[in-house]
Amino acid sequence: MKLELQSIQYNAALSEETYAYSAKLYADGKHVADVANRGHGGWDEQYWRDHSARQAIEAYFATLPKHDTGYQLKGEPFMTQPDLESWSNEQVERFVLLKTIKAACRKKVVGIIGTDQYTFKFDPDKLDTPYSDGQTARQLFIKRNPGLTILNGLTDDEMMEAIRPQSGAEQSR
Known part of the structure; x- marks a missing residue:
């Protein structure tokens, strides 16, 4: 499955605990949802245009291996399962980082x-x-x-x- 966030709108001024952004989610080239976060530490908002795509995307993330967070709980590594929200956050982080680097590279x-x-x-x-x-x-x-x-x-x-x-x-x- 090919997932993409397009039309990312990022607002640094509103980003407090999380990235304040909105974007369009595409799965295999089809616009399936609009996603956003208000930047106050809450969950992402997901507005699905195609609910069958939601099920397919959730199933896709469930097949991915868990990530080691670097923390331990009762002596055991604390692992997290990738999901759409963590993936979206990575994509916005990439967008912000590339935007910053490209601005520096222009000068x-x-x-x-x-x-x-x-x-x-x-x-x-x-x-x-x-x-x-x-x-x-x-x-x-x-x-x-x-x-x-x-x-x-x-x-x-x-x-x-x-x-x-x-x-x-x-x-x-």
Whole structure:
């Protein structure tokens, strides 16, 4: 099953304990629900357009393995079952993170080495322009900063993969 959140509207000012957002949920290319959260720590609101899709989505999440939360209860690992709400939260988190990174990439060169983030005051539009010796600024940045991954110009999935070790963000299913 392919799930997507589209038309995400995020409001940072209203986000207190949870993300304040609204979005359209698509399952296998079909708009099946509208989802939202008011940002005050409550549950997501789900307005189903297709109730049979709800049953199929709930059954899909029930087949996924449980996640270790990192906590213990009476000495046993506390596990949680993925569900539509936790998945939606991950998708909104991804949306907010990508929006932040892309805003930074419009003004500066943004990169990471391991868990360290770097920004360089350099016009990102000139990053791949070759100099007289044939090298580009991108190549020079990487040569001078071993292990540097420059985020400018990467696809959304490539950015998420590059920052995964430092953010703990999960890639969309």
